Amino acid sequence: MSLNEQPPQEQKEEDHHHRHNNVVLELRDVSKAFSHEGRADRHRVLDRINLDVKQGEFVTIVGPSGCGKSTLLSIVAGLDAPDSGLVSVRGESSSGGGRKAQRVVIFQEGALFPWLTVSDNVEFGLKVAGVPKESRKAAASRFIEMVQLTKFAGSYVYQLSGGMKQRVAIARALALDPQVLLMDEPFAALDVQTRDILHEQLLQIHQSTGKTVLFVTHNINEAVLLGDRIIVLSPRTGNIKKEIVVDRPRPRDIESHEISAIRRELLRELEEDFQIARSHSRQG
Numbered sequence: 001m002s003l004n005e006q007p008p009q010e011q012k013e014e015d016h017h018h019r020h021n022n023v024v025l026e027l028r029d030v031s032k033a034f035s036h037e038g039r040a041d042r043h044r045v046l047d048r049i050n051l052d053v054k055q056g057e058f059v060t061i062v063g064p065s066g067c068g069k070s071t072l073l074s075i076v077a078g079l080d081a082p083d084s085g086l087v088s089v090r091g092e093s094s095s096g097g098g099r100k101a102q103r104v105v106i107f108q109e110g111a112l113f114p115w116l117t118v119s120d121n122v123e124f125g126l127k128v129a130g131v132p133k134e135s136r137k138a139a140a141s142r143f144i145e146m147v148q149l150t151k152f153a154g155s156y157v158y159q160l161s162g163g164m165k166q167r168v169a170i171a172r173a174l175a176l177d178p179q180v181l182l183m184d185e186p187f188a189a190l191d192v193q194t195r196d197i198l199h200e201q202l203l204q205i206h207q208s209t210g211k212t213v214l215f216v217t218h219n220i221n222e223a224v225l226l227g228d229r230i231i232v233l234s235p236r237t238g239n240i241k242k243e244i245v246v247d248r249p250r251p252r253d254i255e256s257h258e259i260s261a262i263r264r265e266l267l268r269e270l271e272e273d274f275q276i277a278r279s280h281s282r283q284g
């Protein structure tokens with residue numbers, strides 16, 4: 001566009017909306033249903049979800065098993081398409097083939113290449129993206145340092161512990177410089193002590209990089225300790241049941257008065273749906 005040309009009014013309004021609200025990720029009426037074998041009806045997992053996530057915000061998503069947390073994350077990542085509705089990252093719709101690197105997912109199992117070194121794993125995505133060797137190496141060592149694995153840069157991933165592997169996965173995701181970091185129960189397989197250490201590291205990284213994070217978990221403590229905002233999904237409605245803003249500085253103490261009050265509030269919200277899930281599993 002030349003300097004004299006004006007963007008269409010609609011575009012101008014949208015740009016203004018995003019700058020004004022600092023919204024990075026926007027979900028509008030996102031729905032998704034799955035059909036099950038031998039059944040005619042479709043199970044509506046997500047039903048017209050609306051969500052705005054601001055730049056630098058750390059949002060945790062909780063809800064009982066099967067409520068659609070992973071489905072939501074896959075749709076945001078562009079790995080799956082919604083049946084209807086819109087997902088956009090910085091105003092760019094993902095259905096229009098938006099750049100996937102804007103959103104990178106870190107799964108419970110790191111999806112790393114065990115036979116490659118830590119460095120080669122972190123560099124991998126950059127290599128695919130055609131980033132020259134020198135800048136690739138520089139980016140890799142910066143993020144390996146950020147997750148405190150510099151001493152292990154030359155080690156093979158299969159030699160590492162579970163916690164270290166997840167740190168490599170985080171470094172690899174950060175190297176791609178995504179707009180939104182998507183995490184699907186990334187620490188669920190780790191022991192409690194390792195998880196505590198990774199929480200601390202992740203919060204430091206979040207603070208130093210200012211990245212926007214969408215973090216799925218069924219661990220209530222994790223949701224309360226990490227999130228600026230907690231989104232509770234309900235399997236009954238397929239929608240957001242409650243949003244809890246946790247306006248407390250971090251690191252947080254789960255036993256402090258304020259944090260345990262929020263934890264209790266979250267438990268109450270989840271209790272009803274957990275009971276329904278339990279009675280369904282007894283029947284099933």
Ligand SMILES: Nc1ncnc2c1ncn2[C@@H]1O[C@H](COP(=O)(O)OP(=O)(O)OP(=O)(O)O)[C@@H](O)[C@H]1O
Pocket residue numbers: 034035045063064065066067068069070071072218
């Ligand atoms: N590809 C698929 N085909 C059919 N059904 C699916 C598919 N993916 C998810 N589902 C169903 O959608 C529902 C939500 O699944 P999802 O994995 O998103 O839930 P979740 O909240 O992440 O659960 P969990 O905490 O157990 O990981 C479940 O009933 C699941 O069986």
